[in-house]
Amino acid sequence: MDMDERKLRILQAIIDDYILTGIPVGSRTISKKYDMGLSSATIRNEMSDLEELGYLDQPHVSAGRIPSTKAYRLYVDTLMRNGRIQSDTADSIRALFQGRISQMEDVIDHAAQVISSLTNYTAVVLSPKGVQPRLETIQLVPIGQGMALVVIVTDSGIIRDNVIRVGREMDQDTLYNISRALTGELRGKTLTEVCALMPNLIERMRENNEVLEGIYGCLSSDQQSGRRTHMAVGGTSNMLAYPEYNDMDKARNFLSLMETRDKLAEIIQGNGEMAFTVRIGPETGVPEMSDCSIVTATYSTRGGQQGTIGVIGPTRMRYSRVLGILIAMGHELTDLFSGDGDSRSMKGGTL
Amino acid sequence: MDMDERKLRILQAIIDDYILTGIPVGSRTISKKYDMGLSSATIRNEMSDLEELGYLDQPHVSAGRIPSTKAYRLYVDTLMRNGRIQSDTADSIRALFQGRISQMEDVIDHAAQVISSLTNYTAVVLSPKGVQPRLETIQLVPIGQGMALVVIVTDSGIIRDNVIRVGREMDQDTLYNISRALTGELRGKTLTEVCALMPNLIERMRENNEVLEGIYGCLSSDQQSGRRTHMAVGGTSNMLAYPEYNDMDKARNFLSLMETRDKLAEIIQGNGEMAFTVRIGPETGVPEMSDCSIVTATYSTRGGQQGTIGVIGPTRMRYSRVLGILIAMGHELTDLFSGDGDSRSMKGGTL
DNA sequence: GTTAGCACTCAAAGCGATCGAGTGCTAACA
DNA sequence: TGTTAGCACTCGATCGCTTTGAGTGCTAAC
Numbered sequence: 001m002d003m004d005e006r007k008l009r010i011l012q013a014i015i016d017d018y019i020l021t022g023i024p025v026g027s028r029t030i031s032k033k034y035d036m037g038l039s040s041a042t043i044r045n046e047m048s049d050l051e052e053l054g055y056l057d058q059p060h061v062s063a064g065r066i067p068s069t070k071a072y073r074l075y076v077d078t079l080m081r082n083g084r085i086q087s088d089t090a091d092s093i094r095a096l097f098q099g100r101i102s103q104m105e106d107v108i109d110h111a112a113q114v115i116s117s118l119t120n121y122t123a124v125v126l127s128p129k130g131v132q133p134r135l136e137t138i139q140l141v142p143i144g145q146g147m148a149l150v151v152i153v154t155d156s157g158i159i160r161d162n163v164i165r166v167g168r169e170m171d172q173d174t175l176y177n178i179s180r181a182l183t184g185e186l187r188g189k190t191l192t193e194v195c196a197l198m199p200n201l202i203e204r205m206r207e208n209n210e211v212l213e214g215i216y217g218c219l220s221s222d223q224q225s226g227r228r229t230h231m232a233v234g235g236t237s238n239m240l241a242y243p244e245y246n247d248m249d250k251a252r253n254f255l256s257l258m259e260t261r262d263k264l265a266e267i268i269q270g271n272g273e274m275a276f277t278v279r280i281g282p283e284t285g286v287p288e289m290s291d292c293s294i295v296t297a298t299y300s301t302r303g304g305q306q307g308t309i310g311v312i313g314p315t316r317m318r319y320s321r322v323l324g325i326l327i328a329m330g331h332e333l334t335d336l337f338s339g340d341g342d343s344r345s346m347k348g349g350t351l
Numbered sequence: 352m353d354m355d356e357r358k359l360r361i362l363q364a365i366i367d368d369y370i371l372t373g374i375p376v377g378s379r380t381i382s383k384k385y386d387m388g389l390s391s392a393t394i395r396n397e398m399s400d401l402e403e404l405g406y407l408d409q410p411h412v413s414a415g416r417i418p419s420t421k422a423y424r425l426y427v428d429t430l431m432r433n434g435r436i437q438s439d440t441a442d443s444i445r446a447l448f449q450g451r452i453s454q455m456e457d458v459i460d461h462a463a464q465v466i467s468s469l470t471n472y473t474a475v476v477l478s479p480k481g482v483q484p485r486l487e488t489i490q491l492v493p494i495g496q497g498m499a500l501v502v503i504v505t506d507s508g509i510i511r512d513n514v515i516r517v518g519r520e521m522d523q524d525t526l527y528n529i530s531r532a533l534t535g536e537l538r539g540k541t542l543t544e545v546c547a548l549m550p551n552l553i554e555r556m557r558e559n560n561e562v563l564e565g566i567y568g569c570l571s572s573d574q575q576s577g578r579r580t581h582m583a584v585g586g587t588s589n590m591l592a593y594p595e596y597n598d599m600d601k602a603r604n605f606l607s608l609m610e611t612r613d614k615l616a617e618i619i620q621g622n623g624e625m626a627f628t629v630r631i632g633p634e635t636g637v638p639e640m641s642d643c644s645i646v647t648a649t650y651s652t653r654g655g656q657q658g659t660i661g662v663i664g665p666t667r668m669r670y671s672r673v674l675g676i677l678i679a680m681g682h683e684l685t686d687l688f689s690g691d692g693d694s695r696s697m698k699g700g701t702l
Numbered sequence: 703g704t705t706a707g708c709a710c711t712c713a714a715a716g717c718g719a720t721c722g723a724g725t726g727c728t729a730a731c732a
Numbered sequence: 733t734g735t736t737a738g739c740a741c742t743c744g745a746t747c748g749c750t751t752t753g754a755g756t757g758c759t760a761a762c
Contacts, residue, residue: 024723024724028724038736041737048726060742062742063723064724064725139492141492235610236606240602240603241603248597251602377755391755393705396703399756412757413710413755414756
């Protein structure tokens with residue numbers, strides 16, 4: 001027995017229906033709602049075949065069929081009606097960034113909000129990371145009380161700042177001179193290289209010991225704490241609206257997973273090289289998510305760093321719609337961050 | 352009929368028991384578990400009185416009694432065993448800030464995590480706001496591509512930064528000179544005053560028009576967008592563990608309230624002048640929270656700005672424990688932010 | 703004032719009957 | 733050979749009934 005054209009059409013109808021309603025689909029439903037010109041009995045035979053082929057599951061003998069992971073996979077890979085996003089949705093995404101948004105964090109938070117409300121699933125947006133950035137400028141700004149702000153600018157336009165102690169006697173000009181010297185010495189090096197060179201510099205510029213130690217401290221703490229990635233999550237409560245999360249324990253598990261940010265970031269990041277990914281149920285690799293799917297897309301900044309946008313929903317997700325929205329959002333963010341020269345910022349917490 | 356010593360003791364027992372178990376308390380439970388030397392019949396009479404006085408409610412006639420809002424109020428105000436916090440809990444709070452934490456955002460996120468896991472309720476922490484800060488320094492840092500970072504430092508140690516466009520021909524020195532001029536002109540003024548003066552300055556320093564416009568733009572956008580307060584929420588999933596949130600709709604409502612950050616901030620901020628507040632059920636003023644209680648405490652920074660820590664839980668909250676933890680955390684944060692001179696930073700997103 | 707006893711109430715749990723959506727199989731038909 | 737009508741069968745969901753038990757209020761006795 002083999003897959004034929006008609007089986008595919010029936011399978012598609014079943015998946016479409018199940019994604020819509022969330023209740024197991026019976027043969028009669030298919031023969032009535034989607035007019036295939038076939039009686040329910042015939043559909044029944046086909047469904048039985050499809051089950052044998054592993055595309056359908058049956059919760060119990062007197063219930064309809066539900067698509068298996070394999071079916072969703074097929075659906076996403078070949079069956080899915082091309083997710084040409086509604087042009088009004090695209091417009092609404094674009095419109096949402098019209099207003100002046102200055103901080104990358106805000107953009108990311110906003111994006112998560114927007115995606116979750118457009119899709120009605122849970123959205124996660126991760127700030128860019130990637131390529132080792134190179135130092136552009138380093139500058140000290142006095143902030144009083146014997147403290148100074150270290151501003152580190154890299155070629156990817158990403159800025160890191162941190163407060164350090166400096167002696168009371170350091171005024172704005174002294175700090176500026178130190179800044180110039182450092183920038184001259186270190187420009188163009190990657191941050192790891194800068195870190196490696198610092199002990200040397202501290203030797204050479206003895207008189208500014210405290211300041212350099214401070215800068216070194218904050219650089220290396222960043223290095224070790226790895227990539228401080230900003231992450232925004234939106235619409236976690238959306239999931240509770242789906243009947244598959246009527247079970248309280250399940251809901252709680254899901255929510256607490258959404259709260260453990262490190263793990264969540266790791267899951268979403270995934271094998272983040274692809275422009276977009278769809279992971280269905282067990283493919284997520286997360287046991288707690290065996291009945292969720294994760295769709296991700298990426299966006300990039302002018303420095304070539306990559307950020308990730310993800311949507312988490314039930315396996316019966318509206319894949320085409322979600323993909324469309326994510327890709328549109330990815331383009332929008334790429335435009336926004338690719339330094340097309342408007343007054344928007346690309347400051348971010350990442351290093 | 353009046354409140355007497357014995358009634359109080361019984362009421363206290365009922366509240367204690369209900370807080371612990373969450374199920375309506377019967378007369379027999381009280382007479383057995385808390386040995387008052389009274390039979391269930393006597394307790395029954397007293398409970399009937401307490402109900403008449405408005406301290407107890409009865410879900411239905413053959414169920415036990417549950418404390419009313421009035422009872423909790425009495426409990427919090429006078430009955431509650433003083434919440435001397437367990438010394439090991441205090442230690443664990445202190446320990447949690449031993450590690451080097453450099454950004455205020457991180458401290459706040461961390462604090463929310465810690466409080467929610469110590470209390471098992473939902474925790475909210477708001478960054479400081481208050482007193483209009485005065486300008487200390489303003490400095491421009493070139494970041495390439497004809498862009499510059501504007502760093503604005505105020506007397507409260509709070510820093511704001513933003514990216515603006517400058518002409519390509521602006522090098523580090525030029526920018527530094529503009530910075531000095533501006534700082535000289537504007538130091539000591541509140542940010543509102545600075546905003547008001549800017550148009551004037553733009554007139555006078557024609558040649559640097561673009562730069563000044565940029566600075567003005569980011570200042571005034573901050574002014575209008577109000578106080579950008581950072582907020583961290585932790586342990587929202589904790590609430591689902593309480594039987595009062597077994598109802599899915601209720602749970603969803605609660606969660607989506609937790610997601611509307613503006614509203615949540617407003618609720619927690621409340622009448623934030625007091626060192627701590629306890630709002631019970633309807634006292635929260637939020638219809639969706641009529642069966643929650645909110646406990647808040649404040650902490651402050653060296654600039655005299657006040658931040659708020661809050662816990663949201665069911666009305667049958669372990670008030671004394673929560674209050675103890677919040678107050679301890681408040682002290683800890685105040686120490687941390689009061690500029691006791693260690694290398695920790697107080698950079699924050701607020702202006 | 704306290705307590706034992708008792709009738710009463712009512713939500714929750716248990717139980718069986720019924721319903722109905724859906725299946726698989728068979729036999730007839732084109 | 734593929735399609736369809738028909739029918740027996742399955743089994744979760746629903747409804748209504750009974751039972752159970754926690755808890756009350758009241759009364760009468762101590």
